[in-house]
Amino acid sequence: IMETDSNVVELADLPYSKQSAGGVKIVIAVPSDSGINKPEDIKPGSKVTTEFMNLTTNYFKEHGIDVKVYYSYGATEAKVPDMMDVVVDLTETGETLRKNNLKIIGVILESSTKLITSKEAWNDPVKRKAIEEIKTLLLGVIEARGKVLIALNVSESNLQGVIDLLPAMKRPTVSKLWNSDFYALETVVSKREINILIPLLKDKGAQDIIELDIQKIVK
Template sequence: MLRLVLPKGSLEKSTFDLFSAADLSIVRSSEVDYRATIKDPRITDVRILRPQEIPTYLEDGLFDLGITGRDWVEETESNLVSIGQLHYSKATTNPIRVVLAVSERSGITSVSDLKDGVRVSTEYPTLTKKYFEKNGIKANVFLSYGATEAKIPDIADAVVEITETGRAIRAAGLRIIDTILTSHTELLANPEAANDPEKLHAMKQIFTLLSGTLTARGKVLLKLNVSADDLEKVIALIPSMKAPTVSELHGHAGYAVETVVAREGINTLIPELKDAGATGILELPLSKIIE
């Protein structure tokens, strides 16, 4: 039913890991194969292509559904339907930022310090030209094919580049002076395919699996028993996503408590729960949380 295109390159491994955890494992003959399969009745074809190409291919109807960043949708000015954001990137759950950066030694602290004729190197020429036009600056924008940060100061006066944390840009001796775009990874659809009720329903089901898997990351299910006298003390310790589920045990022998909590801090939470009177504490992994 759905022809799916997935990103190759920096998002490739994290995307494959996400699909595997969502029970949508991607199978291909080798790591360099651009064709793949997913054993799911909703997906008939899978390709792995460069993320910057994906919006255009989706808009042209070569694929029904794909994953790429909002940065490439804006750069290619593609008309697509967003099924939803997927909060993951190459190494973190943070969005990437498309930023304007200059040499740390330049003395420049804002875009208004840049003058007409400024040389700007970037992999995002469309976004960059629009940004400088909006700011009333006539910039000479040059397309970069990589190693963009290294082009300051001999080849360029400024760069427009992506970052998750800013560390690599700072390590190159550059200063970020503005954020042009904040970009999440998105599940995107061809507009005509999204107008097909059957295909749209399948797309939303796939998004449910992927987003539910992301929601479950870093969380665990806690189950425990506690006496009536200690119930409130235990409840006060639990940083649950919502109100914990509390059920009375048979024979009025106390209560069973069940809740979802962040895995971070579980090493101190469990001993505190035991000290407060909890017994039979179980920590269980979660694969999906569907809201």
Template sequence: MLSIALPKGSLEDQTLLLFAEADLPVRKSSRAYNPTIDDPRITRVKVLRPQEIPIYVADGHFDLGISGHDWVTETGADVVEVAELPYAKTGAGVVKMVLAVCDDSPVGTAADIPPGSRITTEFPNVTRAFFERLGIPVDVQFSYGATEAKVPELMDALVDLTETGSTLRQNGLRIVEVILESTTRLLASRSAWEDPEKRQAIEEVRTLLLGVIEARGRVLLSMNVAEDRMDEVIAQLPAMKRPTVNRLYGSSDYEITTVADKATVNILIPRLKSAGAEDILEVPITKIVR
């Protein structure tokens, strides 16, 4: 029913991990660009560069695709951004499209860029539009990679993506402006989104992917608590809404369950124990579907 284009390159590993955790594992064969997903909703899978995916989805070659919002903006592709999937090359996070200059440049902000400056980038359309808004005429030149290596010898500044800025700093570059922030998106073609049968399948795939995203970094905590210690224990608990409380069969004690951030359980569990919780279980969560 659905054809889907998955990204090759920097987003590939995290995308494959997400689909595996969503119970939609991508199975590669000797034909690396034509893997399969063993799911009745997905009939064709292709691995392509993320730069191309928004265009191919917009043109109807694929019903679904995964690419960055940066490439949707750069290509101007007319697609439906079905869901935000906040992961990048190194895991969860947002990437930034930035304007950077060499460390010893007198430029402090984008407005300081001298007219006629040479700007190297893989995002010429976004870059031109940005400087047009500033009213600064610049010479935008397309970069085929290693963009940071061209400043200052060949170019005066660059526009590129960064997660942490570390690569720019290592190459003696300094960020002077954030042009836009981008996350990975689940994209759909207009025709697929308007088709009732395909739209239902797209929404089901979205539910699985977002369920994994929501569950990342979360655990389920379950514990037994005596009735007279209930308030003390509950006061320690985080919860998405409220903790679930159930009476234990044949006992005056209760079972309490809640969701907590994995990063906090090393502090939380001892506090729960001190407050009166017993038989505390920590259980990994694979999906949270709201």
């Protein structure tokens, strides 16, 4: 959005990237053995390769660093040092840059995936309703990431001990089983905790424990 100066409506931040739920950065990188440790160390007249021409040009101009910026048509990091001196690239973990013997010396922008629409579409009531529905579904998918639903049965005598172990978004759902002194419990837990939690629940008397993937959580 900033690179193209797009006149759009930002509807939601979608914290999603290829390898995590975090964001990405547009960074300045140079060869690891260049002796350059910060943007101000870049020599005047250095050649910079990037796919983000406007952001890069504006950054160096604002910081008074005299460089020549060239558009990259892919494989940006591979052009340094043989063809270019500096690379400005999008990265999530920095792993690709490190594999190409590059080090990050500055961050131009931190960003994340955005849900956007045109102002024309947003001002149309019919389209706006459809866009809001899409937004709800997308946010529901993101909210469900890293979470699972756990369901189990437990006797009345062990009920409180099991409830004390269960984390919940609000409170666990507890239902009395028909013609029985057992209860059914359901709650949402972090996927990272589930393998530790299940044995603890079993030790507290939980039975018929089921772990289910969640596709969406719509708040």
